[in-house]
Amino acid sequence: MRGLIRTNFAILATSLAVIGVIAIWPIAEPTHIGMLAGDAYRGAYLARSSGCIACHTNSAAAGAALAGGAPLDTPFGSFVPPNITPDLAGGIGYWTLDQFAVALRQGVRPDGKAYYPAFPYEFYADMSDQDVADLWAALQTVPPIAEPAAAHDVSFPFNMRWGLKIWRAALMTPAAISPVLGQSVAWNRGQQLVTGAAHCAACHTGRNIVGGLKASEMLAGNDKLPGGSVAPPILAVALVAKGWTVANMAYALRTGVMPDGDVLGGSMAEVVQYSTSYMDDADREAIATFLLTIDGQVPKDVARETPIADAGMTGMAHSSGMVME
Amino acid sequence: MFKNTVLGAVVLSALGAVAAAHNGATGLVMERMMGMSAMKTLMADLAPMMQGNVPYDGIAVQEAAFALQGHAGETLTGLFPQDDIPKASYAKREIWTDWERFAALSEELRLYSEGLSIAAANGLDAPVPAPVVATNNATAMPGMDHTAMQMPAEPEGFTVSELMGITSRAAVSPGTIAGAATETRPPGVDFAAMAADDVFERISQTCASCHAQFRRGN
Numbered sequence: 001m002r003g004l005i006r007t008n009f010a011i012l013a014t015s016l017a018v019i020g021v022i023a024i025w026p027i028a029e030p031t032h033i034g035m036l037a038g039d040a041y042r043g044a045y046l047a048r049s050s051g052c053i054a055c056h057t058n059s060a061a062a063g064a065a066l067a068g069g070a071p072l073d074t075p076f077g078s079f080v081p082p083n084i085t086p087d088l089a090g091g092i093g094y095w096t097l098d099q100f101a102v103a104l105r106q107g108v109r110p111d112g113k114a115y116y117p118a119f120p121y122e123f124y125a126d127m128s129d130q131d132v133a134d135l136w137a138a139l140q141t142v143p144p145i146a147e148p149a150a151a152h153d154v155s156f157p158f159n160m161r162w163g164l165k166i167w168r169a170a171l172m173t174p175a176a177i178s179p180v181l182g183q184s185v186a187w188n189r190g191q192q193l194v195t196g197a198a199h200c201a202a203c204h205t206g207r208n209i210v211g212g213l214k215a216s217e218m219l220a221g222n223d224k225l226p227g228g229s230v231a232p233p234i235l236a237v238a239l240v241a242k243g244w245t246v247a248n249m250a251y252a253l254r255t256g257v258m259p260d261g262d263v264l265g266g267s268m269a270e271v272v273q274y275s276t277s278y279m280d281d282a283d284r285e286a287i288a289t290f291l292l293t294i295d296g297q298v299p300k301d302v303a304r305e306t307p308i309a310d311a312g313m314t315g316m317a318h319s320s321g322m323v324m325e
Numbered sequence: 326m327f328k329n330t331v332l333g334a335v336v337l338s339a340l341g342a343v344a345a346a347h348n349g350a351t352g353l354v355m356e357r358m359m360g361m362s363a364m365k366t367l368m369a370d371l372a373p374m375m376q377g378n379v380p381y382d383g384i385a386v387q388e389a390a391f392a393l394q395g396h397a398g399e400t401l402t403g404l405f406p407q408d409d410i411p412k413a414s415y416a417k418r419e420i421w422t423d424w425e426r427f428a429a430l431s432e433e434l435r436l437y438s439e440g441l442s443i444a445a446a447n448g449l450d451a452p453v454p455a456p457v458v459a460t461n462n463a464t465a466m467p468g469m470d471h472t473a474m475q476m477p478a479e480p481e482g483f484t485v486s487e488l489m490g491i492t493s494r495a496a497v498s499p500g501t502i503a504g505a506a507t508e509t510r511p512p513g514v515d516f517a518a519m520a521a522d523d524v525f526e527r528i529s530q531t532c533a534s535c536h537a538q539f540r541r542g543n
Contacts, residue, residue: 044488261369
């Protein structure tokens with residue numbers, strides 16, 4: 001009996017020691033962007049395209065810009081996107097640009113602890129120093145709100161932030177976007193948006209039971225989105241079979257209207273309303289071009305139809321053979 | 326007699342086919358699904374015209390607008406009596422806990438449809454010149470910088486404050502006079518001064534906001 005207690009104690013002590021080690025295991029890589037000047041307009045456009053505004057503003061409750069979002073319900077609990085206004089008390093007003101860069105691209109807090117992947121930092125990992133500085137400049141234009149957002153409601157064991165370090169080591173898949181030569185400028189831009197900033201894969205890719213994206217099922221759909229909703233596959237063959245073209249998809253990302261006349265619903269309605277409807281046409285077409293490319297090409301009847309308005313200028317910008325410098 | 330039986334059978338099987346397509350919905354549930362499907366078809370017909378992909382036909386737009394109007398407002402809400410939600414239905418319970426909002430969206434759909442019947446004659450250009458959305462895409466983009474986001478060569482009208490959500494954007498699509506003037510909500514909108522496609526976009530936004538709140542995903 002006493003032996004058992006002693007063993008148990010030993011196990012407990014070892015576990016605590018392991019936890020202790022994990023807890024101090026440093027995960028952030030040092031970042032020195034220093035004083036890089038940002039462009040608030042570029043940053044604001046990027047913040048819209050990347051969903052920062054959609055998540056961190058509780059529009060349904062008429063909340064102030066970036067003062068904290070509506071709770072995100074997941075199988076692990078409910079996460080509240082925090083107040084990221086430049087308020088010293090309620091927001092992130094006391095942060096440095098470097099701390100912001102580490103949070104955004106690496107998912108690590110100023111105190112060295114990890115963020116939950118409910119904050120889709122994996123998709124922001126490949127943002128450039130300039131992108132980060134631009135976002136930072138844009139955030140400074142937002143009125144500070146002193147009220148912090150509510151706390152997360154996450155149950156044991158997921159409420160233990162140190163556990164995220166193990167998650168990161170095993171499952172984190174930071175975006176690494178390399179341009180593909182021989183693909184059009186539009187395709188490459190689309191790749192950047194879909195696999196990076198606009199984080200389409202966050203919903204359209206299945207996740208394993210601990211919330212890691214299944215790399216082999218990239219964009220192949222996810223029928224277990226929080227709230228029981230389904231994100232269909234957005235792989236080219238499936239999309240083409242449903243009648244999607246570059247033109248009607250770009251239009252759907254602006255207005256929500258699908259080729260069959262129904263409108264995009266569920267969480268996709270919010271993606272359109274709060275993000276893609278603010279993009280410029282070139283970006284929406286770039287997304288569609290990337291998603292509808294099969295074997296390196298957009299099938300001919302799927303490529304953008306020439307609007308009758310400029311029927312005289314056929315085939316100008318849209319040929320997918322365009323090579324990058 | 327024989328003829329009537331045959332006719333009856335044909336009608337029944339036609340109804341049956343429709344019902345089957347809606348997972349065995351019956352009664353009011355089926356009626357509202359058919360109403361929604363009719364609106365879907367109208368929207369599908371209008372969309373290519375609104376994008377300028379097929380020639381614009383003002384009369385057809387006006388007729389479609391009247392048809393949409395007929396499905397909206399109290400006609401629509403009347404098809405949603407508070408009831409247990411049958412299995413075949415995608416309606417959400419929130420319809421009845423937030424009835425005011427649901428009814429307001431249905432009325433908004435009616436108003437915008439009426440608006441489209443008024444704006445139909447304007448075609449794709451508002452009577453007062455409004456900037457046309459430029460479509461020179463890839464060529465307008467600067468050389469690829471692989472990690473930095475490229476920006477639109479010419480911002481399409483949203484301000485930093487609109488992009489950051491500090492102020493709500495003026496209109497669904499930038500550059501319309503109705504938008505520039507005020508953040509408009511019916512009935513304060515002057516549809517006679519709007520381009521048909523701008524009103525059409527408001528209709529689609531109304532469908533989307535109601536679905537986002539009150540219709541379960543398929």
